[in-house]
Amino acid sequence: RKEVEQDPGPFNVPEGATVAFNCTYSNSASQSFFWYRQDCRKEPKLLMSVYSSGNEDGRFTAQLNRASQYISLLIRDSKLSDSATYLCVVNRNRDDKIIFGKGTRLHILP
Amino acid sequence: EPEVTQTPSHQVTQMGQEVILRCVPISNHLYFYWYRQILGQKVEFLVSFYNNEISEKSEIFDDQFSVERPDGSNFTLKIRSTKLEDSAMYFCASSVSRDKYNEQFFGPGTRLTVL
Numbered sequence: 001r002k003e004v005e006q007d008p009g010p011f012n013v014p015e016g017a018t019v020a021f022n023c024t025y026s027n028s029a030s031q032s033f034f035w036y037r038q039d040c041r042k043e044p045k046l047l048m049s050v051y052s053s054g055n056e057d058g059r060f061t062a063q064l065n066r067a068s069q070y071i072s073l074l075i076r077d078s079k080l081s082d083s084a085t086y087l088c089v090v091n092r093n094r095d096d097k098i099i100f101g102k103g104t105r106l107h108i109l110p
Numbered sequence: 111e112p113e114v115t116q117t118p119s120h121q122v123t124q125m126g127q128e129v130i131l132r133c134v135p136i137s138n139h140l141y142f143y144w145y146r147q148i149l150g151q152k153v154e155f156l157v158s159f160y161n162n163e164i165s166e167k168s169e170i171f172d173d174q175f176s177v178e179r180p181d182g183s184n185f186t187l188k189i190r191s192t193k194l195e196d197s198a199m200y201f202c203a204s205s206v207s208r209d210k211y212n213e214q215f216f217g218p219g220t221r222l223t224v225l
Contacts, residue, residue: 043201043216097166100153
């Protein structure tokens, strides 16, 4: 099983719709979780950290389910500018490495 | 807003040549990282660096790779004898601390093409 798995997509979603992605991780001892966004041929940029209690930042909501070992990202009222690849990132417990998922591509359609 | 910078943006080299990729982390950051991303693949961790020494490295980071912080600002990745499969985007990142909840800030990357 891969350390971090994501549905590669693409998700083609009309503007204004709500879209959700999941990401599963294999190491139950993982401590911290993030969603990064990566535009084509650009660097990853932090979208939001994911806390145990779940957290919301404007149109974006992240959830963590430790029992089932997955995190989710919900985007409401999607905008054209949300088109990007969304990377699930997990920080392992025992070292400095962060493990990236391969990413989920999102295309917002006008 | 402070940012991580990387030079060059694109490096083309012949197989077997040495390359040095340069990064200037954010000035008050203490932890530095190199990642690579082969086209169409996921971002892969290479190495982390703190207090002038490597704190963690991946299996990709073999003897052909080395890192250095030659002065107070630059952080470099050297590939001694490049191979075709080293062609990738190389990202430098830095963070304030080792706190696992801390954001890593990424530079814009150097695209390395090995011919």
